[in-house]
Amino acid sequence: MGIEVKNLIKRFDEKTVIDNISFKVDSGEILAIVGFSGSGKSTVLKLICGLLEKDSGGIKTSGDIAMVFQYSALIDSLNVADNISFALRERKDLRKKYTDVQIRNIVREKLALVGLSGVENKFPSELSGGMQKRVSFARAIVTEPNIILYDEPTAGLDPVSSTLIENYIVSLKEETHAASIVVTHQMSTIMRTADKIIMLYNGKVVFTGTPQDLMRQDTPYTKQFVTASLEGPMKMLQG
Amino acid sequence: MREFTLKSTITYKVYRQMILQFEDFLTTIGDIVIYAKEVISLILKREINWKEVLEQCARFGISSLPITLSIVGMSSVIVAMQVAGEMVKQGAGNYVGMLVALLIVREDGIIMSGFAIISMIGSSIASEIATMRVTEQVDAIKVLKVNPIRYLFVPRVLSGVLMMPPVLVVASVVGIVGGGIASHLASGLSYRAYFESVWHGLFMKDMNVALLKAVVFGFTIALISCVCGYTAKGGARGVGEATTKAVVWAFVGIVLWDLLFSIIFFF
Numbered sequence: 001m002g003i004e005v006k007n008l009i010k011r012f013d014e015k016t017v018i019d020n021i022s023f024k025v026d027s028g029e030i031l032a033i034v035g036f037s038g039s040g041k042s043t044v045l046k047l048i049c050g051l052l053e054k055d056s057g058g059i060k061t062s063g064d065i066a067m068v069f070q071y072s073a074l075i076d077s078l079n080v081a082d083n084i085s086f087a088l089r090e091r092k093d094l095r096k097k098y099t100d101v102q103i104r105n106i107v108r109e110k111l112a113l114v115g116l117s118g119v120e121n122k123f124p125s126e127l128s129g130g131m132q133k134r135v136s137f138a139r140a141i142v143t144e145p146n147i148i149l150y151d152e153p154t155a156g157l158d159p160v161s162s163t164l165i166e167n168y169i170v171s172l173k174e175e176t177h178a179a180s181i182v183v184t185h186q187m188s189t190i191m192r193t194a195d196k197i198i199m200l201y202n203g204k205v206v207f208t209g210t211p212q213d214l215m216r217q218d219t220p221y222t223k224q225f226v227t228a229s230l231e232g233p234m235k236m237l238q239g
Numbered sequence: 240m241r242e243f244t245l246k247s248t249i250t251y252k253v254y255r256q257m258i259l260q261f262e263d264f265l266t267t268i269g270d271i272v273i274y275a276k277e278v279i280s281l282i283l284k285r286e287i288n289w290k291e292v293l294e295q296c297a298r299f300g301i302s303s304l305p306i307t308l309s310i311v312g313m314s315s316v317i318v319a320m321q322v323a324g325e326m327v328k329q330g331a332g333n334y335v336g337m338l339v340a341l342l343i344v345r346e347d348g349i350i351m352s353g354f355a356i357i358s359m360i361g362s363s364i365a366s367e368i369a370t371m372r373v374t375e376q377v378d379a380i381k382v383l384k385v386n387p388i389r390y391l392f393v394p395r396v397l398s399g400v401l402m403m404p405p406v407l408v409v410a411s412v413v414g415i416v417g418g419g420i421a422s423h424l425a426s427g428l429s430y431r432a433y434f435e436s437v438w439h440g441l442f443m444k445d446m447n448v449a450l451l452k453a454v455v456f457g458f459t460i461a462l463i464s465c466v467c468g469y470t471a472k473g474g475a476r477g478v479g480e481a482t483t484k485a486v487v488w489a490f491v492g493i494v495l496w497d498l499l500f501s502i503i504f505f506f
Binding site: 049050051065067071073074076086090093136139143 | 367374379389
């Protein structure tokens, strides 16, 4: 079992941002949570990894959870090696488990996995957005997590960097067999990475299916999303 | 015509703003107490990253030293220049050293050092942690299952506690020596008379209380700066607000402690 979410509800003040949603992600499977901005996608991830408290419902997870943040969230006072090894050096249950040599080797191995060998001593500010994202991948997988959450992993990247990141998401799934959730609204990311999809609108699940189901545009929601139309059941806040 | 509602009145907005400010005031006090408890508990459990403590000590002590010494040195020179001439004229030249030393050790040295450290180090701690907060770095630390209070607060608070006393000692020495030079230049008072007066005027109690104050001030400045940064909300504006809040609260905090120390030890 990877992640099981049942009847999840989250409110901010009086506004219900996650309204009774349920889904399941098995090990070695990638679920894409899609929807327009403000539909509650990132909130779901924050609830799963414990950054937010749920109001009701159940979240069952198995093992370690890692998260790749939208803007990488690398600690800017630490170099790449220290960022990647951060959990190994600072986490209570891990900090005495590895020697400095072992940590150096793990860092080298994880950097090689994301195609970034030799940048150990660089600081996040010296890296491009795509490279920062790959370092944050390496940091996420350093503890061999069973669950990996990706918050808009390709947002703001050029198409080639996006493809590279999407390939890493798929290869990490194959190597780690982790249950993964990718929050995105980019079609390329959905099509290349997802095994199944849920679409959120106003905190509710309005579509569940596979990427192929999405592309068939069988429902008004999928049709509006795929065609990026202003006409349809999902109303955007307009200025 | 615009519709009249209670919420659109200036009175409502003023009252609402006052209530929000008061709410924020109470929340901040609550946060300071809660995090102080957590930091002390972690220190007692020896949950300390000494490498990070050393880095923060260098920042707290060494980086702040030039500005602290300048401010304390100049303020003692100003005091000495203003009082030495008059006191020598009145035949009280033998008390100039004592006056300057007591002023520096009991009050001026520690308060001026505190203000210098708040401006330089407190504000930078608050803005650093606030930036980490609004750029999700703190969230990343939490997701990695690392205790952010241990990683961010403990080294900074500990460095405040460890570095404030030596900074005070150096600043006091510079202040007293500066006062001696200024007294000599302003009134011709001999260095021997000045330093004898210093020697006879200062007691161990003054120095012990000053060192205790330094420890408490160091703790207060670092803790308030960490708390204000950690509870920052929003983007760049939130970082600015957190930094201002840290400076204001730390100023008020150390002045309140100073008052309490004066009541307990010298009233």
